Amino acid sequence: MVVGTVAGFLVSLLIECTQLTGDWFLYPCSYRLFDVDDLLANTTGALVGTLVSPVLWVLVRHRGEPSSDLPRRVTIWRRGFGMFCDLLAMVLTSGALVSITSLSFALARQDLNSTLARVLLATLPFVAPAVQLVVVLASGRTLGEAVVRLRPEPRPTAWQRLVRWAAGSGGWATATAAALPFTGLLAFALAVAAVIGLFATRGRRGFANVLARVDVVDERIEPTGASEER
Numbered sequence: 001m002v003v004g005t006v007a008g009f010l011v012s013l014l015i016e017c018t019q020l021t022g023d024w025f026l027y028p029c030s031y032r033l034f035d036v037d038d039l040l041a042n043t044t045g046a047l048v049g050t051l052v053s054p055v056l057w058v059l060v061r062h063r064g065e066p067s068s069d070l071p072r073r074v075t076i077w078r079r080g081f082g083m084f085c086d087l088l089a090m091v092l093t094s095g096a097l098v099s100i101t102s103l104s105f106a107l108a109r110q111d112l113n114s115t116l117a118r119v120l121l122a123t124l125p126f127v128a129p130a131v132q133l134v135v136v137l138a139s140g141r142t143l144g145e146a147v148v149r150l151r152p153e154p155r156p157t158a159w160q161r162l163v164r165w166a167a168g169s170g171g172w173a174t175a176t177a178a179a180l181p182f183t184g185l186l187a188f189a190l191a192v193a194a195v196i197g198l199f200a201t202r203g204r205r206g207f208a209n210v211l212a213r214v215d216v217v218d219e220r221i222e223p224t225g226a227s228e229e230r
Helices: 002-020 036-061 076-107 115-139 143-147 158-166 169-178 183-200 206-212
Strands: 150-153 215-218
Touching (some): 002 036, 076 143, 076 169, 076 183, 115 143, 115 158, 115 169, 143 150, 158 206, 169 183, 183 206, 206 215
């Protein structure tokens, strides 16, 4: 309970400070007021949530849910939440890097319009998709898929992993960060394709996996060919 409440307070405080400092001194003035009422309301909401969550957990357990060791269906909600986790991780990472860099320049009394600052602020948004690319190439799946316990099937080759990244959230984040005349349209097209693919493709595998020619299954399902190897 304490951890949840403190986390809610800190997140709310971060948002209020971001507003007060003009995105951590990225702008010369604040664009909204520091509202103590918002801080109290958000902290209270976090407290209520932590108090209610054990009750909800008991109710779910009493419904006779299957064992956590058993494979489960790949639903729209499950896939969608995994995609949301990927998106959230990259947005938060990029935002944090830009904010920390801007704050560092402001505290050091350095000009944010200098060549160094401009290059850094233009480059940092590419860090998150680059990290995701490394993760996908190394493990075959994204962070969001790991969170919801999904994996590609069959085991993707290197080119299939690259396609999954480029046609998915990694390509979207890269196109968004590039800020070139055509990249905005590309990012929009990838986002629309991801949403449509979530509903229209077999097994909810999505647009990127269709291009890569792989399916998405529960990680607890035995991999193809594993039984023959035994």
